[in-house]
Amino acid sequence: MDPDRVLEGLDPEQLEAARSLRGPVCILAGAGTGKTRAITHRIAHAVASGVAAEQQILAVTFTTRAAGEMRGRLRSLGAPRVQARTFHSAARRQLWYFWPQVIGGPTPTLLDSKVQPVSRAAASCGLQLDRTGLRDVAGEIEWAKVTQVRPTDYEKAAVKAGRETPLAIHEVARVYEAYEELCRENNLLDFESMLELTAAMLNENSAVAERVRDQYRYFVVDEFQDVNPLQKLVLDAWLGDRDDLCVVGDPDQTIYSFTGATPSYLTGFSAAYPHATVVRLVRDYRSTPQVVRVANSTLRSASNGADSRRELVAQRPDGPEPTYTEYDDDPAEATSVARKISALIDAGTPAREIAVLFRANSQTATYEQALSDAGIAYTVRGATRFFDRPEIKQAIHTLRGARHGAADEPLVSTVRHILTPLGLTERPPEGRQARERWESLAALAQLAEDMAGGESGGDSGRVTMEDFVAELDARVATEHAPELEGVTLASLHSAKGMEWDAVFLAGLTEGMLPIVYAESAEQIEEERRLFYVGVTRAREFLSLSWALSRSPGGRRNRKPSRFLDGLRPASPSLAQERQRRGQGKQARTVSCRICGAAVTEAAERKVGRCRDCPADYDEELLERLKQWRSGVAREQKVPAYVIFTDATLQAVAEQVPASSSGLAQIPGVGAAKLERYGAAVLDLCAGSAPARPEDEGDPDE
Known part of the structure; x- marks a missing residue:
């Protein structure tokens, strides 16, 4: 392979990344800037230049889908033997291989x-x-x-x-x-113990470490802003004292800190490796200038101020302006979104190129109903895994059995002929279950068409049933599911790494985005980054919407998300909303009501005393409050802490407020919660049976 040909078509920043063949290298890649293109071409260039052998390269990703996409691109670039795996997949292979000699006994059951x-x-x-x-x-x-x-x-x-x-x-x-x-x-x-044992095996057994480090000498880690301390421990064990490491990530897409992930390894890479090469990718090839403007404005509004180096520069032609729509209630919002989706499909946008994204999975049901009523096929991301579906297991078993007898037959027509008796008809059937089965089989047929057209690394006209079954086996092993034909319904967290022609960001209200339990400045900024991730999933069409009430005729007490400030058209109340939020954010000095010392931790501020000072709360009242909270949480199908946290309930039990104004003074009891639950809490404090909270405006999660 000619090393120079591998570099054709790269922009100046991608070219700089691909030519930086020796580590350490840090690629700061904004959303849509072609990071996968940059790192796969860098790997292929390293192979073509003789810097690294294919078998000595380990590319680590965070999802099986991303690993599958990377393997496909590397095949097309002439580097099919490069290992592209998730942290868990790579660690599991190593641990299981060395288990008999290092640990011994039967291998454990992986949860x-x-x-x-x-x-x-x-x-x-x-x-x-x-x-x-x-x-x-x-x-x-x-x-x-x-x-x-x-x-x-x-x-x-x-x-x-x-x-x-x-x-x-x-x-x-x-x-x-x-x-x-x-x-x-x-x-x-479990997966965490598997990673921990892998790191311990490499750090404590020099013979095993030598073999693994001799096997893998060249490392690439994608989505480095999502690495957690345990994964970093494994990575360090793989590296040893070497530094042939290329990391790729975007601090503005850090949305998993609640799981232990930290962007500090990415942002501190230059400090850890002072001689590192740092490349910034800022040219956005995914989204139109109109969508990019929204993304840049979102980050510019962050509390830590703008960083011009992080601004995306749109490369695509102009597209439609993003839309901002307010609705009376959730069903009205869902029905309107379904109508707009139907219009997009009628105008030629494939259903699988459309997504509706939410903050919480509980928001999905309303849209499932609206799309079903409109006769629009959809798939819920994060539902039953594709290859675990009975119809897919049956289809793959049948295709495996037919691969030899159909070796010389055209791939696409052969696959469709085999899948037809299993339920793949020309048109989708009626009924939700039948349609879901049909959509699964149609995804397999579409994969055959993609391969025959060269989209999965095959050459048009030369892909055989043997090739197709081998691709399926590889995807089953790595859980790399093909795309389903249907509108995608997904949470913002599960949408990361995906992109669509049209994206509907729905339910953008205070209490939902940012979520009600995001209280600290750091938590709010992570919610902002989550919004940014949602915006940057859209290529052309972006719709942002919110509803003022949960149900028809309900109280219109919701507020549009603060992240829409400065984006949506001005309204008479916007300045007042900003002023109210600004007043609410002013720091307050809280003193311990027992000893008078200043308290700084969130839990201490809520109860109004130092952690070590004696509590003086009513234990029976606290138990009643917790029982009430559990009942409300079950009724509303939300986690208990969404109603009130333990610290807030303890503060109520210690202070026993007798009025709404007294209750409002307790940290964690905002205006929305006061309105929803205040009467019930005050009744409990007075020793009476609690009043039922308002249904309208209840938070979803």
Whole structure:
């Protein structure tokens, strides 16, 4: 392969990145700036130039989809043997390979989910949790493990980090300890322990480390802003004392800090490697100038001020102006979005190139109903995994059996002929279940068309059934699902790394984005970055909308998201909203009401006293408040802490407010929560049965 030909078509910044063949290299890549193109061409250039052999390169990504896309591009660039894997996939292969000689005994069972063992651990502690509570506790255990916090240290670490825990902190610690013991006794291994054991194996066994480091000498890590301390531990173990490392990321797309991820490894890369080459990609090839303007304005409004180096520069022709629409209620918003989607499809936009994005998964149901009513196919991202679907398992089994007999037949027509008896008709059938089955089979047929057209690395007219089945087997192994034909419904978190021609950002209200439990300045800015991620998923058409009420005829008490300030057309109340928020953000000095010392931690400020000062709350009242909160959370199908955190309830039990004004003075009781839950809380404080909270405007999560 001619090294110079690999570099053709790159812009000046991408070219600089691709020519920086020896590490350390840091590529700061804004949304849509072609980072995957830059790093795959860099890898191919390193191979073509003889700097690194294909088998010695490990490219690490965060999703199986991204790894699959990278492998496809590397194949087309003449480097098919480069390993592109997720952290977990790469670590698992190494750990399992060396397990017999390093650890010995039967290999453990790898957990797909912590929910079941967490349920057993909680039961052993005398706790009965619903599924939401189990997921929240599992999330806390995951956070603790990726940040290298042991059960005995969890309470102290959680307080220091300001974690809003689903149970009392000491209860989470108990469940965490019981969970670890259960995993040891039953030879179970979660993903975090797998990474930890891999790092320990490399750091403590020189023979294994030598073999692994001899195998992999050239590293590329994508989405480096999402690396957590445990993944960094594994990466350092892979590297040893070498520095042939290229990292790629965007600090403005840091949206997983609640899981333990930190952008500090990316932002501090130059400090860790003073001789590093730093390249900034700023030319946005994804979105129109109109969408890019919204993205840049979003970051410019951040509390830490603008950074001109992070401004995206649009490269595409002009497109339609983004739209901003206010609706009376959620069903009206969903119905209108479905109508607009139908118009886009009628005008020629494929359904799979359209997405509706939300802050919370609970917002999906209204849009599923609206799209179903409009007869529009859709798929919910994050639902049942594609290759776990019964129809897909059956289809792949049939295709494998037919690969030899159809070796010389045209790929596309052969695949469609095989899938027709399984339910692939010319037109989608009626009924939700039948349509979902049809959409899954249609995705396989579309994959065959893509391969025959060269989109997956094959040459037109030369791709055989053998090639197709081999591609399917590789995708099954890496869980790299093909795209489904249908409008995508997804949370903003799950949409990261994706892009569509048309994006509808729906439900943009205060309490939803930013989410109601985002209270600190850091949390608010992460919510802003989440909004930025949503905006930058759109190539051409961007719609931003919000509803003033949850249900028809309900109270219109919602406010548009603060992130729309300066973007949406001015309204008479906008200046007043800004003034109100500004007043609310003014720092207040809080003194301990027991000893008079200044208190600074969030939990201490809420209860109004130092952590070590004696509590004087009414224990019976606190228990009544928690029971009431649990009931409201079940009724509204939200985590309990979305109603009120433990610290807020304890503050109520200590101060026992007798009026709305007194209740409003307690940190964590904002205007919206006062209106929704104030009457019920005051009734509990007075010893009466609580009034039912307003249904309208309840937060979703």
